Every structure is written in C-alpha cells, then in structure tokens.
Amino acid sequence: MQPYPGLYRFFRFGWFFILIFLAGAAGVYTLLHTPPGGTITNPPAITKSPTTASSSAVTQKDKEKIDAWIKKNNFNVYGDPKDRLYPGGTPLFDETTGRKTDRYTYILAKHPQRPWTTY
Numbered sequence: 001m002q003p004y005p006g007l008y009r010f011f012r013f014g015w016f017f018i019l020i021f022l023a024g025a026a027g028v029y030t031l032l033h034t035p036p037g038g039t040i041t042n043p044p045a046i047t048k049s050p051t052t053a054s055s056s057a058v059t060q061k062d063k064e065k066i067d068a069w070i071k072k073n074n075f076n077v078y079g080d081p082k083d084r085l086y087p088g089g090t091p092l093f094d095e096t097t098g099r100k101t102d103r104y105t106y107i108l109a110k111h112p113q114r115p116w117t118t119y
Helices: 005-035 060-072 103-110
Strands: none
Touching: 060 103
16 A cells, blocks of 8 residues: 555646646636737727818808807707717717817718808
8 A cells, every 4th residue: 555645646647637727727817818808919000080071171250150050059069969978078089099070070070061051
C-alpha cells in the first residue's frame, strides 16, 4: 500500500483539473475584459456625414423667418413638435462621431421644402 494514495490519485489526474481551472480562468478573464458589444478589430472610419445645407447658406433674414415659423407653429427650437425627446438631450450632437451640427443646418436638413418661406 502506498503511503498517500489520495496524493497519487491527484497527481495522476491533477493535470486534468488544472487544465479545467485554467480554461475557466481564461474564460472569466475574457468576459471581464471584453468591451460591451464585443471586440472591435477594425474600428469604423469616422466620416463626415453629408448635409443638405450648410449654416453659411442661411442668411440672417432666413434665420428670422425660421424663428418666426417655429414660434407660430409652436415647435421646439429645433423645428420639431414640442413633446419630442432626443437621445442625449439634443439632436445637434452625434454621439457616434462626436460632431456638433448647427441648429439652422439641422432645421434645413429636416425641412428641405423650407415651409417658413410661405410666411
């Protein structure tokens, strides 16, 4: 009889338990250190989104007409219905690119038919 039969059994099958432990530890490490949404191997290139109009194309007279149209139709400052909620609090900031848009550029993009010109 061997002096420590349990110890012999551990060393005989111990490599299997060590392998299972290391695999589990690697899995836990991966779960804890993976960013939300998975691993990004090639981050998307940030491109400037095309706009239909620029704020430089908006004259002071157009701005006054837009503001009057917003007030007359009881819209919010962005030309949308007053009860409209925006992710992040404003439609002027794109969280994916980190870019801000001018308020009048946003309004022109949302209303290319320029309804304020009829007033």
